[in-house]
Amino acid sequence: MSHPPILPLVSDEDASPDVKAVFDDIRATRRSDFVNNFWRALAHDPAQLRRTWESVKAVMAPGALDPLTKELIYIAVSATNNCEYCTYSHTAGARAKGMTDAMLMEVLAVAAKANETNRLANGLRVPVDEAFLPPRA
Amino acid sequence: MSHPPILPLVSDEDASPDVKAVFDDIRATRRSDFVNNFWRALAHDPAQLRRTWESVKAVMAPGALDPLTKELIYIAVSATNNCEYCTYSHTAGARAKGMTDAMLMEVLAVAAKANETNRLANGLRVPVDEAFLPPRA
Amino acid sequence: MSHPPILPLVSDEDASPDVKAVFDDIRATRRSDFVNNFWRALAHDPAQLRRTWESVKAVMAPGALDPLTKELIYIAVSATNNCEYCTYSHTAGARAKGMTDAMLMEVLAVAAKANETNRLANGLRVPVDEAFLPPRA
Amino acid sequence: MSHPPILPLVSDEDASPDVKAVFDDIRATRRSDFVNNFWRALAHDPAQLRRTWESVKAVMAPGALDPLTKELIYIAVSATNNCEYCTYSHTAGARAKGMTDAMLMEVLAVAAKANETNRLANGLRVPVDEAFLPPRA
Amino acid sequence: MSHPPILPLVSDEDASPDVKAVFDDIRATRRSDFVNNFWRALAHDPAQLRRTWESVKAVMAPGALDPLTKELIYIAVSATNNCEYCTYSHTAGARAKGMTDAMLMEVLAVAAKANETNRLANGLRVPVDEAFLPPRA
Amino acid sequence: MSHPPILPLVSDEDASPDVKAVFDDIRATRRSDFVNNFWRALAHDPAQLRRTWESVKAVMAPGALDPLTKELIYIAVSATNNCEYCTYSHTAGARAKGMTDAMLMEVLAVAAKANETNRLANGLRVPVDEAFLPPRA
Structure with missing residues (x-):
């Protein structure tokens, strides 16, 4: 309990x-x-x-993104922050909007991979490529 | 520099x-x-x-989720973890796959909102509703 | 730059x-x-x-807490999350509301100490004392 | 259990x-x-x-900050890091020093809002305003 | 349960x-x-x-680092991220490779101390010493 | 600058x-x-x-762990938290104690992998195996 x-x-x-x-x-x-x-x-x-x-x-x-995509993003962030309540509630919410098991496994795979590569980039202090920078105003 | x-x-x-x-x-x-x-x-x-x-x-x-959705999830996690390199590189990657400014603003709005409510749920130790729990095997 | x-x-x-x-x-x-x-x-x-x-x-x-106390909490969270923009902007905001150097050093000391003991409690999986639990409804 | x-x-x-x-x-x-x-x-x-x-x-x-303010900061950081033990123990500690329910709700509101805006600033890579920078030594 | x-x-x-x-x-x-x-x-x-x-x-x-050292690093990161499953599983894994109680207490002491000083450095925005910078290519 | x-x-x-x-x-x-x-x-x-x-x-x-191992743990945590100052300073500190490039790459590989699997375990809410639990006192 x-x-x-x-x-x-x-x-x-x-x-x-x-x-x-x-x-x-x-x-x-x-x-x-x-x-x-x-x-x-x-x-x-x-x-x-x-x-x-x-x-x-x-x-x-609904806006530029559909509600299911938004729920997937919520799941990814909640898994990153380890919020137990939010993981259960938004997984349930995403299922109600059509998320399948396969989609859930991919959301978590992407979120976990981002958590991995974020630390490689940070730990090696990789400089941002010029090609990725937005134009200066 | x-x-x-x-x-x-x-x-x-x-x-x-x-x-x-x-x-x-x-x-x-x-x-x-x-x-x-x-x-x-x-x-x-x-x-x-x-x-x-x-x-x-x-x-x-591409799989159960399309590559653009995956890039959006990457952006959300990278903003959560504050990875400068990953934020710039995956924003560029998402744009190349069709992300508009409006979509970016919504990704960040959802990611930021999840970061907010994750802490409210954690700080109040909200118990998970029975309705959200998966069936026991 | x-x-x-x-x-x-x-x-x-x-x-x-x-x-x-x-x-x-x-x-x-x-x-x-x-x-x-x-x-x-x-x-x-x-x-x-x-x-x-x-x-x-x-x-x-202003509410149950005064605006300066709220700025101090903002600084503590921003240092925990390592948000450069927020660290500079809320430090400036707190100073405008009366924060001294001594207060800033104490905010960071408490925030840093919490970050330390949070990991000791998590790493040892210390069970919550009964005395700390709120009464059940 | x-x-x-x-x-x-x-x-x-x-x-x-x-x-x-x-x-x-x-x-x-x-x-x-x-x-x-x-x-x-x-x-x-x-x-x-x-x-x-x-x-x-x-x-x-007690120092430049009073013990209750320090407990509030501890709660904010512990909610941010999701330390269950620390959330319960420091909420109890803050109550013993005079924290009311209204104060707790405001601490969490500020901590959660900081967690939200930290990610907006990071995700958009907002440059620090010159006005917020301390003078160079 | x-x-x-x-x-x-x-x-x-x-x-x-x-x-x-x-x-x-x-x-x-x-x-x-x-x-x-x-x-x-x-x-x-x-x-x-x-x-x-x-x-x-x-x-x-086994590689440049031995498997026990790698398990210790896993414990340190898992305590930092507060992953309950990983804390229990990698503590068990490290013990099976020879970790003593004294070693565990030191791993957590170092991990917790890093979590503390990381926030002091971030909150004060300490500039990196020239002496610590790698040579430019 | x-x-x-x-x-x-x-x-x-x-x-x-x-x-x-x-x-x-x-x-x-x-x-x-x-x-x-x-x-x-x-x-x-x-x-x-x-x-x-x-x-x-x-x-x-030096204690149950040697100083180099402790520096490696510091690097792993600092990369996880994305502390720029600490990443540069503890990488320099570890090098002074004998860390090679190969060791650094492995520290970051382990830290990044832990960051990845921590989120898979959290996102799927994997129950801790009985075999991993310490005996009850």
Whole structure:
């Protein structure tokens, strides 16, 4: 059994009107009654809850990149930072958007390879090739 | 002017036959005469050069994910780890595969947002929702 | 001379009305004509610029913690992540809010010590003491 | 049930005189009989135990910054590095020094925001503004 | 009880011929019938399993550094990144190659000290001494 | 030309007696007149300078591990964290203790490989094998 959270999760019953409004928007946006623990922990600061939810909603919306690609990027960063909660939640989120096992294995292969070559480049202090530099303004 | 690399870059003239063979494969694979500095630094250990190149080539090849998506993931991880060389080189690589400015801004927005929420989840020790857990085998 | 940014900085002349509105709010909030490079780089995505600025403004405003304490935390995290830009910019920001050299040296001493003991705890997999666990809900 | 530590925790009964002397100083300094697991794990190397305890005691003592501010910085770094032990122990330590729930939520908001903007600055390779640079000696 | 893995572990019975061949090489190389969970998780992508195993085998083989020293470096990096699995598995691997408790405590002391001084150098932006720079090619 | 340090480096002329005493011990310990920039930056807080120097001296001294092995670990961690100063200074330090180019290439290969497999283990949430767990006390 894992340890309890630092602050207790806020249930629907204990939610203030400000918190309830955000929970309602989460439900409406996702077309699901489920509000996951991350938001219930953040609910101890209703303004932070709203700010974080609004920005996540905007960042993850379809744009120049589709929502599945964005979830894959989230998984890659969460594996790099070793966030257990985010690894499980965004893997589930990506699956709901169509990620297959083969895609997951490739996301992790690329993320892991980047973590490897990042350290080779840093450890050898490789100078950036002129060909890679953007033009100076 | 930035600092010199830890080990000098290996030029075509100084390349041993083993190194030259890898450089040739880089050129053939990319259909370009250009061999960038990362490989010229790794060339001090020809076996490591070959191993790293072969694995990067395999990981970045088209598969369940297309090469552009893989470059975007590389950028996200490199920004997370703050690898200057990798940020410049993979941004250039992604552009060559079709990445627009708008796509780059979204990759970084997602990567940065993941870095933010990873720390909120970790700092509050949010328990993983049962709904996100894979079935036990 | 350092490398050019990945995307050119957006000058006042090149700013779209949406970008200009954010720049104006930065100036009004800080009571200064100066808009630093971070915002000029983000301006390539006006929605992201606004979102990031609004959230930074809210997070760094006086609340349960005063603005100077918040700048000190920003410095500690930026040193941990090795963000050169953020180290210079938030050190300057903290000084403007009253940070002395002695305070800076202590911020870095604490941040560095946390980075040290974090790895001792992780490397030895020290179990969390019952006395430190929050009560279960 | 979590995994056992890499090395067993050293109990009072098993403590060598050198270890016992450090445990006694921990108790005297904190005016509490409690010696937490971190020190009991480090006790496998008595010289390292003493060195680490002496430096933590010195770094966390009142100085240009007060002890509560130092605990807040410790929390921010520990959340950034994802050290479970340190997150629980320093959250408890900060509470004992007066940290409220509202303060904790703000510490994490600032730490998380720094983690976000660090990656935007790194990913875009934003050049440091001249205005932020210290004068050259 | 810890959470289930993201993808189920591949048992000997479920292993495809490609996977079985890698498992057999792991057993032959280590002269042991034991195939640990890391490889059973990677087995969902047989090409990635083979590539990762072949490169780990090559990197960890005796060379300019002996295998025990390589395991110590693995422990230091895994503690730095806070990889629970890798901390336990490489500590066990190092012990099998002769690591004593005293050696483990010193590895972690050095790794932790590097994590500390890395942040002091970064936070103060200490310029690299000319004496430390390699000669320019 | 790189940016100036956050605080000016303390020259021998400007060193207080407390700082001078540490500089003298650095010189005596290393049998060299050279005091590198790291210590000159830390000298703004003489107590922190002494504490950091004393602990680095103790941690890096011969013990269960020899000084060269310790330098290799320092390089591996510094490459992982991307500390430019530490990469250059500890590479120079390791060379002075006998590190060859071949050894350096292997240190970085192991460190990079650990960075890669750490993320595969984290991203797949691989459960720790019972065989790797230490006995419960």
